Amino acid sequence: MTREIRLNAFDMATIGHIQQGMWTHPRDRSLEYRTLDHWVDLARLLERGLFDGLFLADVLGVYDVYEGAPDAALRGAVQVPLLDPLALVPAMAHATQHLGFGVTCNLAFEPPWLFARRMASLDHLTAGRTGWNIVTGYLDSAARAMGFSAQMAHDDRYDLAEEYMALMYALWEGGWEDGAVLADRARGIYTDPSRVHRVRHQGKQWQLDAVPLWEPSPQRTPVLYQAGASERGRAFAARHAECVFLNAGSKANVARLVGDIRARAARPILAFVGATVVVGRTTKDARDRLEEYRRHASTEAALAHASASLGIDFSRYGLDEPIEAGPGNAIRSNVEAMRGWTKRKLIEQFVLGSRQPPIVGSATEVADELQSWVDETGVDGFNLSRTIVPESLESFIDLVVPVLQERGRFKRAYGAGTYREKLFGAGPRLAAPHPAATIRI
Amino acid sequence: MTREIRLNAFDMATIGHIQQGMWTHPRDRSLEYRTLDHWVDLARLLERGLFDGLFLADVLGVYDVYEGAPDAALRGAVQVPLLDPLALVPAMAHATQHLGFGVTCNLAFEPPWLFARRMASLDHLTAGRTGWNIVTGYLDSAARAMGFSAQMAHDDRYDLAEEYMALMYALWEGGWEDGAVLADRARGIYTDPSRVHRVRHQGKQWQLDAVPLWEPSPQRTPVLYQAGASERGRAFAARHAECVFLNAGSKANVARLVGDIRARAARPILAFVGATVVVGRTTKDARDRLEEYRRHASTEAALAHASASLGIDFSRYGLDEPIEAGPGNAIRSNVEAMRGWTKRKLIEQFVLGSRQPPIVGSATEVADELQSWVDETGVDGFNLSRTIVPESLESFIDLVVPVLQERGRFKRAYGAGTYREKLFGAGPRLAAPHPAATIRI
Secondary structure, three states, X not given: OOOOOEEEEEEEOEOEOOOOOHHHOOOOOHHHHHOHHHHHXXXXXXXXXXXXXXXXXXXXXXXXXXXXXXXXXXXXXXXXXXXXXXXXXXXXXXXXXXXXXXXXXXXXXXXXXXXXXXXXXXXXXXXXXXXXXXXXOOOHHHHXXXXXXXXXXXXXXXXXXXXXHHHHHHHHHOOEOOOOEEEEOOOOEEEOHHHEOOEEEEOOOOEEEEOOOXXXXXXXXXXXXXXXXXXXXXXXXXXXOOEEEEOOOOHHXXXXXXXXXXXXXXXXXXXXEEEEEEEEOOXXXXXXXXXXXXXXXXXXXXXXXXXXXXXXXXXXXXXXXXXXXXXXXXXXXXXXXXXXXXXXXXXXXXXXXXXXXXXEEEHHHHHHHHHHHHHHHOOOEEEEEOOOOOHHHHHHHHHHHHHHHHXXXXXXXXXXXXXXXXXXXXXXXXXXXOHHHHHOO | OOOOOEEEEEEEOEOEOOOOOHHHOOOOOHHHHHOHHHHHHHHHHHHHOOOOEEEEEOXXXXXXXXXXXXXXXXXXXXXXXXXXXXXXXXXXXHOOOOOEEEXXXXXXXXXXXXXXXXXXXXXXXXXXXXXXXXXXXXXXXXXXXXXXXXXXXXXXXXXXXXXXXXXXXXXXHOOEOOOXXXXXXXXXXXXXXXXXXXXXXXXXXXXXXXXXXXXXXXXOOOEEEEOOOOHHHHHHHHXXXXXXXXXXXXXXXXXXXXXXXXXXXXXXXEEEXXXXXXXXXXXHHHHHHHHHHHOOOOHHHHHHHHHHHHXXXXXXXXXXXXXXOOOOOOOHHHHHHOOOOEHHHHHHHHOOOOOOOOEEEEHHHHHHHHHHHHHHHOOOEEEEEOOOOOHHXXXXXXXXXXXXXXXXXXXXXXXXXXXXXXXXXXOOOOOOOOHHHHHOO
16 A cells, blocks of 8 residues: 655744745745744645644754854854744644644753643643654754853763653653543532642753643643654664654665664654755746746855754865765764765755755656655655745645645545644554653553 | 823633632633633733733742642642743734733743743744743742752842843843844845854853844843832842832832832833722622622632742631741742731632732722722732633723723723833833843944
């Protein structure tokens, strides 16, 4: 049986997310990122297109690796200015019924007690449509903003993450029993105190002794996303993630990573790969659009972005010089994926692409290529980055979605229930052998 | 000239906020606090009534002083369960045009870098309708949830607050110059890097070295509320607050506090006092309503609330025993306001009232009493707590607001601009001599 393809929009509360320079296009509306209408319009569009979710990226520092300064990022609006992604969700949730929200939050910096309530609040208010993309950060600029001299070493961040997750599960799953809330007006008892338990944690990094302030949200633990593709990242994903997001270059590389994570995990994991699509009514129409978009692409902005992502200052390289990947502290899997590239190749890939080149063509050509990714690599779907907003998503929804539906590869209506139930057909709570389930009372 | 009265609704992302037990009334809808519709309906209602703002309270720990346990608070839904107030605002903001939002956040626990972006994001997304009620916390239960053994001493919290505010002003006012954003599509320059400055802070409590990630929001610094009425609290308010919220018992006491804060501050400060109103079409109708509501009030829940607010376990007192106010760490001004009370008096005051008894009567009687508060104490307006939701606010808006309007004491339309401009007729930025203005570039 052919598998149904999953689709997320990949976005960020900023102007230049992945495709740098597109905001200079006269039809692009990224400059409206500071208005709620912009995000509500996006959410309604995605729900019209039956997208599974909106995946929101985030970083906590400016990109200052290129030329050792934030200037290029500031000039090109490369993920700066950048707002809090959590603040976008409630307005979008109120305007939609089914769309899921996967929000990136950095556990190294968010106090566990406050963060647990924040995510539980979102899960309540979205009626169980909240997901969390677990990241540990990779930017020295973010660490300095939090008062540290530099980012923690890569493997230490994953040790920290393990402790954090144990604490989150305790707070989300271990405090209030399912039957604790009586809401009994006649007797004047809202909660049965005997079914609410104090959470105590004495860890290496955090201590906590508290009764969770919130009652259990529909999913308790939000849908867990993770994007680490390094050795430690994959071990972490296999233990915690329900969805993984990969940006790993070739189909062969993606297939290897997906296979490895699935082999390590004894439960279903949905894999999403990043993709940039330029679709037209005809092949020529699509190629014309690509050329038109390329005229607005910014090489400097793309290099500022790549330099920060990879921890390498590309202003120091000649065009045909092979790039030396140091160990660094940037996203390790990104560095591994471009081993041996020249700066010229990097520019080609990062300007209207990222780790993969853009998928360009008519609706049937795009559908063919998406299907081949799914069938050849084992991924379940795509995080679609934006080019021109909103036309890139509108044309995808108007042209590609119907073709996928006709081929039986995309749903014709949303499933029932929470985000987890829609994605996995099970839930709303995490089940064994996931570690969250072992903590539940 | 008579002054225009200012009105905020006083609410909290919970079931039992001030008037404990009301959720057991068959017409009360507080149990819907977990839905966005509930909050959007409230925001629309308030905007119909031309309310200046919605003031959202918060605490970060359960109330466990009464009987030394959280049981009474859990049973009676006394500010537990409780969601993140910030998560309510974006959906309400999208559904309204003018309503301001004053949100309580505890600076002792929120990492400055993340909090500064969070508030700036809200100020962007609400188009300049964001306020912050600055609190430093008073609950040991919240401190233990954050990994400390107990709450910091009262005056130490204010030292911490001074450093935090300096850091917030630097981040909100000192990073991006007003002309930094060019948004120049033709030249591909969004931000002029020469007009964006690194913020460096080496304090006793916090260190930070970062370029703010966000561009200036409409108000930069949100409208600043503060509610401390102790000696240190008033000194802090005189320095930082634009609005103060008082719950200080008698008119004489409120007048004294308002006068003292105004004498200390060399700039306009709006003072709000907490009030509970039960209005009817006639005096009898109002008194009947009060009796009906009283049948749903919970003494145990009120005592659980008062015990935590005052830091005194009232389960240990006989009804006619005078209450001994220890120094403690609870809200000091609350303790001072009830010096010499018996437990019996406390119950009378806290059941459908709080520090002040409820204002009960016909629309003209309620308007008379509100005016007498304003005219005799110097306060500018009221934070109206809810009894039965939404009928208490609906009847206030339908009955009392028109009387105040006829008397020329309440606006007939919203003013223009941001929250600050609507409240003060000036802005949208803070002006000298406020310390935020001295940091601006």
